[in-house]
Amino acid sequence: MSFSLVRGKYIICKAIGDAVEVVENGAIAQQDGRIIEIGNYAALADKYPTTQVIGSTDDVVLPGFVNGHHHTGLSSFQLGSADAPLELWLANRIAHRHVDPYLDTLYSAFQMVESGITTVQHIHRLTGRDRTVWLETANQILKAYQDVGMRVSYCFMVRDQNHLVYEADADFIQRLPPDIGLEVEVMLQTQTAPLNEYMEFFVQLWEGNQNQGDRVQIQLAPANLHWCSDTALLAQKEFADRYQVKLHMHLLETPYQKEYxxxxxxxxxxxxLHHLGLLHSGLTLGHGTWMNETDIHLIANTGTMICHNASSNLRFQSGIAPLNRFLDAGIKVALALDEAGINDDQDMLQEMRLALNLHRIPGIDQRVPKAAQVFQMATAHGAETTGFADKIGSLEVGKAADLVLLDWQAIAYPYLDDNISIIDAVVHRGRTSSIKTVMVGGEIIFDSGTFTKVDKQAVLQELAASLQVPLTPEEQQRRQLSRRLFPYIKQFYRDWLKSHQFTPHYYQNSRY
Ligand SMILES: [Zn+2]
Incomplete structure (x- = not known):
């Protein structure tokens, strides 16, 4: 039986509206990974005199963060694709080399934990069409999270059409010179599978992970509207209902997707999506950057969630999602790094700060996000979108002891006025360097810069060594194809936005 007291100068338990519930000079008693009591430290220390104490009056304790939308470890930038508008960046991704999924997942898991993330929504891009390889890859990804100690909700993107641009593959191939078209056809044959194979794979994964303990969930991920036929969307809704899993879907990331x-x-x-019956509380829409007012009402009325990926939207010139309108409408919004954090890493504290500041539009009466709301996005709402809401997202009796200890001295030294609220201080001044300890299910997985279950340096060395080999012929061929395809993909979108009159939800500047 594991038992410990986690102590802090402040314990931030959860967000309530625009504020947070804080216990000063508090402690959390956890037994076998579950919180059994929260209260004054002196009282709990009296009640449990022999127990191990983690933390001190120099710390602030908060729930572990949830990265609500994540794909890969090494960023696309590291893999050779400089930032570009999303539609072109997707074309560049064809050139990416193969990276070992276990090492790659650990690489980003390290960064996530170091910034206080304890749970992630992993949205995997399947490659090839061999189901044995799919399963091996998924299992390696899940094992990486289990080995480091994180919770994971895993899904893989289902796509059954429009793999290269926002039109049918056969139609786009017709636009290409015959030799490139032939290569694309061969690539698609080796990289895409019929819908039923994806659905069968989901069932296999779901069944295989029923006894994996309480740190793994499986979801379904219709990749995006342009990537899914209505048949594929409806099949996933049906399977989600039948297996009682949630759905996570990219949607309206760019104006081109709106136009599509x-x-x-x-x-x-x-x-x-509403017409098809997909909007409901079990669906999270990643991005939602280009929703109009009616869309926002529909999302709010159906209890559908949105995951805000601020960094990714900036890096891929996708626009800025109308977060202020989402929050006004009462939509539950999660927060995520989408493999493309603003610092090209997986820093949730940085992302929270970006979300806090990005939507501060001019005007003294404007309602803009509060630190507590951003904190709620990164915790309780992340817990809901990942399907772990009954276990995580707040520090409450009965919930899991998934928490982070931040060095309060690093935030408040040499001076921080009492006028500043605790949650404002954490969101404005928290840094990865101030994360001291990370606990999942009562188990310390990161302490004073060291991962307790995995040797980070050994993993990074192995990852580096694995990429010190020449490109395989298949990788070289993809790289060349990506380069040759690029101008045709760019040409495809050339006139797409010409007819649009853009009327923003809120203003940042003015021409007149
Ligand atoms: Zn994404």
Missing amino acids: AERRFGTTAVEH
Whole structure:
């Protein structure tokens, strides 16, 4: 039986509206990974005199953060794709080399834990079409999270159309010179599978992870509207209902995706999902950057969630999601790094600070995000989107002891006025360097700069060594194909946005 007291100058338990619940000079008693009591430290120390004490009056204790939308470890930038508008960046990704999934996942897991993330929504891009390889890869990714000690909600992106641009593969191939078209056809044959194989793989994964303890969930991920036929969307909804899992779907990340929905359906992407019956509290939409007012009402009325990926939207010139409107409408919004943090890493404290500041529009009466709301996005709402809401997202009796100890001295020394609230101080001044200890289920997984379950330096050395080999012929071929395809992909989107009159939800500047 494990038992410990986690002590802090401040314990930030959860967000309540625009504020947070804080216990000063508090402690959390955890037994076998569950919180059994929260209260005054002196009283709990009296009650449990022989127990191990973690933390001190120099610390602030808060729930572990949730990265609500994540893909890979090494960033696309590290893999050779400089930032570009999303549609072009997707084309560049074809050139990426193969990276060992176990080492790659650990690489980003290290960064996540170092910034206080204890749970992640991992949205995997399957490659090839061999289900044995899919399963091995998924298991390696899950093992990496288990080995480091994180909770993970795993899903893989289901795509059954429009793999290269926002039109049918056969139509786009017709636009290409025959030799490139042939290469693309061969690539698609080796990289895409029929819908039923994806659904069967989901069932296999779901069944295989029923006895993996309480740190693993499986979800379904319709990749995006343009990547899914209605048949694929409806099949995933049906399987989600049957297996009682959540859905996570990219949507309206760029204005091109907004335009795509209008061309395909004559409605917005959100209206189409509503028409198909997909909008509900079990669905999270990643991005939602280009939603109109009606979309936002539909999302709010159906209890659908949104995951805000601020850094990613900036890096891929996707725009700025109308977070202020989402929050006004009462939508539950999670927060994520989407493998593309503003510092090209997985720093949740940085992302919280970005989300806090990005939407501070001019005007003294404007409602802009409060630190407590951003904290709620990174904790309680992340817990909901990952399906762990009954276990994590707040520090409460009965919930898991998933928590972070931050060095309060690093935030408040040499001076911080009492006028500043604790949550404002944490969101404005918290740094990865001030994360002292990270605990998941009562187990310390990171302490004073060291991972307790995995040798970080050995993993990084192995990852580096694994990439010190020449590109394989297959990797070289993909790299060349990506380069040759690029101008045709760029050409495809050339006139897409010309007819649009953009009327922003809120203003940042003015021409007149
Ligand atoms: Zn994504």
